[in-house]
Amino acid sequence: MSIHKQKTFRVLAIALLAMGIMMPAAQADDGHDEKYGGKYGGENRGKPVQPVQTNPKFQQECSTCHIAYAPGLLPAESWRKMMASLDKHFGSDASLDAQDNKEITAFLVNNASNRWSASTAPMRISETAWFKRKHDGHEINPAVWKNPQVKSPANCAACHPQAERGNFNEHDIRMPR
């Protein structure tokens, strides 16, 4: 093998190796890598989290005690469980009449996360793998959670002012001081 050929081979080998390292990362990053169970072990929020066409009943009924959490934040099975246990909703009775419950369940299920491949169905958004990763100690100083203006991870709007509209864009985050 000539020196020239050897050099080409080496460059090629390095390039191939580099691709091999980078490819899975790139695949995992766009969240469509079903082979590896998807991003965040398959517990990924949907895209978009809030559908273009919303539902007035959902908006009205689900925003009385807290913001109307976007349907794409949880998988369909979570919403089914949630809507079937509204009389015991995180320590409060939030029951609806049968017709309203049916309409809102359909809206939530139809617009649930489209990137969730795990068989899990958590009841709390803050228990999902994507949420925990995006809000871990590397991303957020633990002191932020203790701020009385934040109070609870359920209070999305404390740092995501446009949470109600389903906008959780990193550029729109405003941490309270």
Add this chain to the structure above:
Amino acid sequence: MSRIFYTSALVLVVAGFATQPALAETPNEMLASIQKEALGIPGFSGFSTTRGESFFKTKHGNEWSCASCHTDNPAAPGKHAKTGKVIDPLAPSANTERFTSPKKMEKWFKRNCNDVLNRVCTPQEKGDVLTYLLTVKK
């Protein structure tokens, strides 16, 4: 001819009413409907503002009273005891939307009585509370 006209006009008017969502009522009409229910209970002798106020402000075995979220002054905005979300005033004098929809009233009495008492409220209790709320000035 005119008979057919009248009949169809009548049908149209009735259909118009039927397709309306539950018609808005006044808080006094809502109280009257609770009273109608209460009258069927033996020993019923009317509603009481004082009883309503004390019911509203006391706990009934659970962590919360009505006032935990609606505050001791129902004419002022309240705050959800858990989420902190602002709740509009409950007294009709401060919030004209209150007690104008039977469906909404039923929904909230069911939820809140369950949270505060672990059961449904009696017509007596509901009537007492609404009577009290109607006396609260802005």
